[in-house]
Amino acid sequence: MDDYPISSNSLEKFYCINGNHFGQQYKEHLSDYKDWDQRTHADKWMVFSENMGTDIMTVTKREVMKWQGKPDTTNHT
DSSP states (O other): OOOOOOGGGGHHHHHTTOOHHHHHHIIIIIGGGOOOOTTGGGGHHHOOOGGGGGGOOOOHHHHHHTOOOOOOOOOOO
């Protein structure tokens, strides 16, 4: 199996399908997206190439909670 990501629109030409419709069908039915436990906030945490610079920073849950102004609920032991 090829693991190079491609858009659903690029499948139109080769398989004579509607790429937008296929993309929606995949998202809504084939990928289990509706059951994904992080779906409600995924749009805030998804990484898109246009939002990235040359460096990627790794953060802890504690740092994220601080940035969001939420109380620290991590275990300090």
